[in-house]
Amino acid sequence: MKILIYALLMIIVSLNAYSFNDECINSVDFPFCLYTNEKQEFVIIRNDKEVGWHKVKFSKTNEGYKVDSTAYIKARYLLFLDYIFEYSSTSHWQNNQLIKNIINIDDDGNEYSIKVSRLDENKIEIINEDEDKYMHLGNDIFPSDHWHPYEIKSKYLLNTLNGEVLNIKIKKIDDNTWYVDGKVKYYINYDNEGRWTGLKFDADEDDIIEYRCTTCD
Secondary structure, eight states, X not given: OHHHHHHHHHHHHHHHHTOSOHHHHTSTTTTTXXXXXXXXEEEEEETTEEEEEEEEEEEEOSSSEEEEEEEEEEEEETTTEEEEEEEEEEEEEETTEEEEEEEEEEETTEXXXXXXXXXXXXXXXXXXXXXXXXXXXXXXXXXXXXXXXXXXXXXXXXXXXXTEEEEEEEEEEETTEEEEEESSOEEEEEOTTOOEEEEEEESSSSOEEEEEXXXXX
């Protein structure tokens, strides 16, 4: 009996780990039924000091929807020098499936692009930061722009900073926090509906980066 009760509890915990508004997320109204103001915005905090921002904007297209993610960071290093990072990602979605993603990055003067294109139902072509081309097979990958709550249901993550496909494991920390473990590691927050509300990770041994939502209710 104890084993049966324990098994039932584990099933309940597992279900609650990813309990979002799935009716909305799997509908033709997604992501607008989730992000009703058609955007989500954050300030970026480094060691308790504001150093930048991250913005996500959703818009409808004839085929589905488009997501524009932009970010800007300006942080001091070596006492008097500034590090500047600029990020722009435009992804197109149809039937809740990634169709195309173009990412442009200026990493303190190092400019490069990442391009993603769906070739068919189960094949995605990726051109990474070194302009190498390769394929990802399967329909089980999400870009690391974080706004899609099924990121924490996926086995694979497309690292939008370099075009690498990463294997990830997910651990639930509390009701609205998950830990993503793999080659990249971070804590991510979603509310009960599935809206992205926060992010936190170690940039290096001395720096903690945190995203704090400014458009959340």
